[in-house]
Amino acid sequence: MAQLTRVSGSVGLITLQSPPVNALSAAVRQGIVDTVQRALSDPEVKSVVVCGQNGIFCGGADIKEFGTNMSGPPLVPLIHAIEVAHKPVVAAIEGIALGGGLELALGCHYRIAHSKAKLGLPEVTLGLLPAAGGSQRLPRLIGVPAALDLITTGRHITAAEALKLGVVDQVTAHSTVDVAVKFALSVAGKPLDGRRISSLPCPRPPNMDALFEGVMKKVRQSARGAIAPIACVQAIRAAATLPYDQGMERELELMASLFTSDQARALQYIFFAQRAVARWSMPSGARWDTSKPRPVHKAAVIGLGTMGRGIAVALAQTGLSVVAVETQEKQLMAAKQEMSGMLERGAKRRGVAPAFDKIRYSPDIKAVADVDLVIEAVFEDMALKEKVFQQLSALCKPGTLLCTNTSGLDVDHLASQTRSPELVVGMHFFAPAHVMKLLEVVYGSKSSPQALATAMQLGKKMGKVSVAVGNCRGFVGNRMLKPYSEQAFFLLEEGATPELVDGALEDFGFPMGLFRMSDLSGLDVGWRVRKVDGLGKSSGASGQQARIRQGRRYSPLGDVLCEQGRFGQKTGRGWYQYDKPGGRVGRPDPWLHSFLEEYRAQHGLVARRIDHQEVLERCLYTLINEGFRILEDGIAAGPEEIDIIYVFGYGWPRHRGGPMFYASMVGLEKVLARLEFYQEAHPDVPYLQPCNLLKRLVASGSPPVHKWREVVKKLHSQL
Ligand code: NAI
Secondary structure (H helix, E strand, O other), X not given: OEXXXXXXXXXXXXXXOXXXXXXXXXXXXXHHHHHHHXXXXXXXXXXXXXXXXXXXOEOOEOHHHOOOOOOOOOHHHHHHHHHOOOOOEEEEEOOEEEOHHHHHHHHOOEEEEEOOOEEEOHHHHHOOOOOOOHHHHHHHHHOHHHHHHHHHHOOOEEHHHHHHHOOOXXXXXXXXXXXXXXXXXXXXXXXXHHHOHHHOOOOOOOOHHHHHHHHHHHHHHHHOOOOHHXXXXXXXXXXXXXXXXXXXXXXXXXXXXXXXXXXXXXHHHHHHHHHHHHOOEOOOOOEOOOOOOOOOOEEEEEOOOHHHHHHHHHHHHOOOEEEEEOOOHHHHHHHHHHHHHHHHHHHHHHOOOOOHXXXXXXXXXXXXXXOOEEEEOOOOOHHHHHHHHHHHHHHOOOOOEEEEOOOOOOXXXXXXXXXXXXXXXXXXXXXXXXXXXXXXXXXXXXXXXXXXXXXXXXXXHOOOEEEEEEOOOOOOXXXXXXXXXXXXXHHHHHOOOHHHHHHHHHHHOOOOOHHHHHHHHOHHHHHHHHHHOOOOOOOOOOOHHHHEEOOEEOOOHHHHHHHOOOOEHHHOEOOOEOOXXXXXXXXXXXXXHHHHHHHHHHOOOOOOOOOHHHHHHHHHHHHHXXXXXXXXXXXXXXXXXXHHHHHHHOOOOHHHOOHHHHHHHHOXXXXXXXXXXXXXXXOOOHHHOOOHHHHHHHHOOOOOHHHHHHHHHHHHHHO
């Protein structure tokens, strides 16, 4: 797991060997302890180089070991033994040095990195802190402000930035190991006093108290309830104010409180869930590892509105040639201008040339003739989309994949408009499409495994977290949103205010409550959909009858607001009031409060006191209940798919692990009991009816979330 060889006469070369990323498993740690000891006691060895096999230094701790009885030598004394060595130790960093990998390198006396290497301390993203001395050594090496930035965000840095910050001593474009060996020869026998980071004083920034106070305030705000970023600040403060040994004690103490926390479990679950969803499968048994994607070099986007613009830019930035089709001349001009700006800003951020020449604009759909894949993003109107799919089917070369960005219309129906329904899938991006990480890839009943594999691979190339899901109204994300927003409307009817509902959801960790979000995206969007569904008219009637539609409770509140022209931020009024149309900062609106009172009076509703707990239970448990229905229906293969969609596309706080994981933490019995309680109080709300899978899981003793996939599989095989 670690090998010692002697090179260039007197250099002991220690190579970590544990594919794929040389993670610091018990065996690797033991290997390092043994090889370091041998190298240090071998009189022929004058200096040491540590590297990783296959061009990868070290990806950090072996996360699979967390939650088990960890055996093997601990990392802290191992790194300490390297640091106090009397022979110079040089880290040769190729590929990655992340987490414990970078901490290991910080224990070495010199660090040389390859120009393409990436470094970082991403522990915070797993609900932890760098607890092998990283929180104490890094501020000593690069100063408090830079260490705060790297450790509280967990961001990866390039070798060039690492050199600028002083994390590494040298960057090379050649063989890092060769350069490190040469360097090790040159420093053999030289004193190491100034090279042991733990013995350096931590540079004290001016106004240190104010600096930490300011950072803590900022971190608390952006953490939205996550505890690890706060512990990271506290650990760095210890580095800045305490001697090294005491700082290490504080680091350990803080880590102990994080290590077994629910948040760390949630974040580590999301880490693995992200990998699990890449290993997709279809009900037919087709899988990610047996389905070969088609090559895609040239793509087309139809409709350059909000979504089409972002999708086309994202495709071009991935290196594809793009045909961008928009029939409205004015829209085409506006799109061209906005997309050029997007390309320019993206290129500047990534330090590359803007991909202007990758996009060809056209007012004519005939321009799609030679593309490999099309993404349709015209208005959410089935008749229009039908027509577009018929045209695409007639115009495209055989084998072209036809994708729709619909938010929830029937993919099977669109496929039926084409000659090759097996080549139709949904590629559901989220706004803004060139920024948002999530992509729902929707397979229909006729979609071929190859079509799904191609869309999934393209999503990956675009840097998206792609999740394969089945076809149903709203797919996974938007389908679950419906009961959630319905409950929020009912809560307003029963006595809540938008501020109260949003406050509860934001305290839970959503970046924006439901009503603030609705003001941002526009109340008219949902209104249009409700009207198409035969809902969406306020009817003007009063009493309970006005609030029953299609045999179930319905709240016309949003429709009444739309009829008054209150579309949210764009009109300066919605659930909140804004300074002007297009204003961004919403304030509580006294008009809305009296409107709600009048509305309740008109409909015979008596306001009661509603607390945060009721808001969370009703909004979140109905959403979770729908998640169970989705599993039951086979629309998502497992809870991981649902959780990844919610964390990456819907602002679900990552440290709570997604809705299904959250349900497992709350306890399925409790979720079921509360749904039953609310259902009794509101028998006319079908979404409160607990679904069978939830009941079945509770009856079988509430197995842990990683076992649900099996339960669902069994359920389907019995059907
Ligand atoms: P939009 O209204 O901003 O843009 C639609 C564009 O399509 C317009 O520029 C229109 O002129 C153009 N268009 C209409 N018919 C056309 C045709 N036959 N050929 C070429 N262009 C045509 O709409 P938006 O918001 O971009 O939505 C597009 C699709 O994406 C819809 O299906 C929507 O449900 C979906 N979607 C929207 C999201 C959003 O946040 N806006 C999020 C995810 C999906």
